[in-house]
Amino acid sequence: RNPAKAVKDVVESAAEKVADVLSPDVPGAPGSASPTVEEPTTPHGPLPPKPEQGSPQTRTPTGARTGAPATAKGQQGAYLTTSQGARLRDTDHSLKAGPRGPVLLQDHHLREKITHFDHERIPERVVHARGAGAHGVFTGYGAAENITRAAFLGKGRETEVFVRFSTVLGSRGSADTVRDTRGFATKFYTDEGTFDLVANNMPVFFIQDAIKFPDIIHAAKPHPDREIPQAQSAHDTFWDFVSLHTEAQHHTMWNMSDRGIPRSYRTMEGFGVHTFRLVNTAGETVLAKFHWKPKLGVHSLVWEEAQLLNGIDPDFHRRDLYDAIEAGAFPEWELGLQVFPDTPEETFAGIDLLDPTKIVPEELAPVQPVGRLVLHRTPTNFFAETEQVAFHLGHLPPGIDVTNDPLLQGRLFSYVDTQLTRLGGPNYPQIPINRPHAAVNDMLRDGFHQHAVHAGVAPYRPNSLDGGNPFPAGDDDHPFVDVPVQVASAPKVRQSPASFDDHFSQARLFWLSMSPVEQEHIIRAYTFELGRCYHQAIKERQLRCLANIDPVLCAQVATGLGLPAPEPTIPLAEVTPSPALSQVGRRWPVDGRLVGIVVASDSDLDTVHQVRRAVFAADMVPLLIAPHGGKIADLPVQRTFATGRSVELDALLLAAAPPPAPDAPPAPDALPARDAKAGAATAATVDPRVELLIEECWRHAKAIGAWGPGITALEQAGVDGTPGVVTGDTGGDVFADLQQLMTHHRVWERFPASVG
């Protein structure tokens, strides 16, 4: 498998295919080419299983097929059967005493069907309940070979992976685009045992000691009396806790920044947060932090867009992940390491490496790439894979070991423990998605849902009855190595080291590293969230925390809340900003982005064809938006003015300025931009829903382009001539300009920020 080549090969044809999936060619719609309709219920043979449907147990450690029977396959044979394989002739009627009943208790099929249904749900994860997963492959660069013996990082070595992205606070059915931390958990099925990198999209955590985890989560989850708000931190208990427990201030700042509302899972960084200990074949150790760097750059939504999406498409991130993979725009990250000498102090540049509320700026310790992750396959079954996958920090291959970070240490206990309830017993590692691809020969036996049929009589060591099996691995057999770190002889205490007492300096470092527009967003986020709190004392307490981070930040939030800005209670930290923390100011590839194209029957369709092809050629997906569904000439329409909304687009092109439809809703409220150009707007000649598309794209800092009649639509919306709005004589030129704008992600020049 060569993912890079696969991307190249399939992107255009697959993207065409996805565009067509996105645009059901609605039979009977104007312009539809399909004369006859096949009912979805038309009988057909059984669907062939996907080639990948076999369970991992049928694979060798590297993922190759072994020829063993795929015992976990869900469906076999053409006929509906009971769970015991008896064929059924009717599943629509209960067995009754005559057609008018009553229903007979002896109806085994009825009872089996309903009983199984009654037990279909399992407890959702206590945190990170809402998630989406994908399969992929990780390829090592060989760059880490001198610091770790972990074989999967070896040059060219390919390892199958499963990744689950998640929000933290919301329930399983909550919306994707809420303000929250995102989980980024990766299961590497290495041939030396599974490695789980259970990461987040933020490099720090709210607490320094795992014993506080129930506290932060109880505070952040919905209030226990009314169970609201869902998937939000904008409420009293969250701010009550983080303002009292000031070590949470750094992570809270990340949540209030644009990192809290990612544009896509594909545009998130990932961080292992803790410092790990790596050991090489010579037994030498270094300390290291894991980073995922997205190929597409770090990119976020804007707050209004996120809020609209929660209603318009609560599955936005999930859909984006699946659509991108199915279009062949495979999401990609580089795995990187920050490496530090393993000194007795376990510090680097004065930063305590065991404190999970601290980062080490990349300018001080560059992130060195050690491998590449490509996600290329969506799950076959959500429950079997994404819901049942179980990660655990203790799943470590030889060459990677833990440190004494007290947060990490507590996590080592929690992840196994939680699966016992969630997955119903100790045999969850046998669930197909959790099965290692390395050979397993443990002495764990019995328990609920035991699937393995263990042979032999001696699941103990030493034994003679099973010929002494299984045998301990020797030094040359790639065993896991517990690094023999010296454990200090010290009194038993419930204390943290003094270095853990600094709660504000890195929050200030983050704030000072932001561009003005990012600072503006942070101010608005704090103002919004604290503005949703009821208790005055909590707002005032959080303002006192902000005063210790930065007076400008504090003053602006205080103004928004209508409260006085307090003075700092400690000297402001002297910090050097870290430009690597800012998302603004760089350029990124545009693969897999969505470009809306407004067309109508009077558009120059040859040009639209050309532009559509150019969008595909740029590895992006065009979405045609038209007054009606079906087709415009031979062009498939993906969205109508009624079903399309700006928030799913990354950029907008206008090849038309269609007039208002008789049943169109009234024009939306005026824009600041339009006010600035008062008098420019004339009587509405353009459909107000197109105007709304333009206005929202403009307000959300998206690139906009128009040619021909499309320019009239820009004029009507009052945004022509403003930054990031391009016009031209030909669609090709306009798209070329638009593409350049998109490499910056957003057109922030539209919003001269007030903070600087």
Ligand code: HDD
């Ligand atoms: Fe955790 C799930 C990430 C601290 C206890 N955590 C979970 C998931 C991610 C993280 C990504 C979802 C895994 C999945 O998709 O199935 N957690 C983190 C990070 C942390 C962190 C990056 C700090 C650096 N977590 C943390 C602490 C505790 C937990 C301190 C408990 C003491 N986390 C859990 C859990 C979960 C979990 C209760 C819920 C479901 C699960 O484990 O499998 O055990």
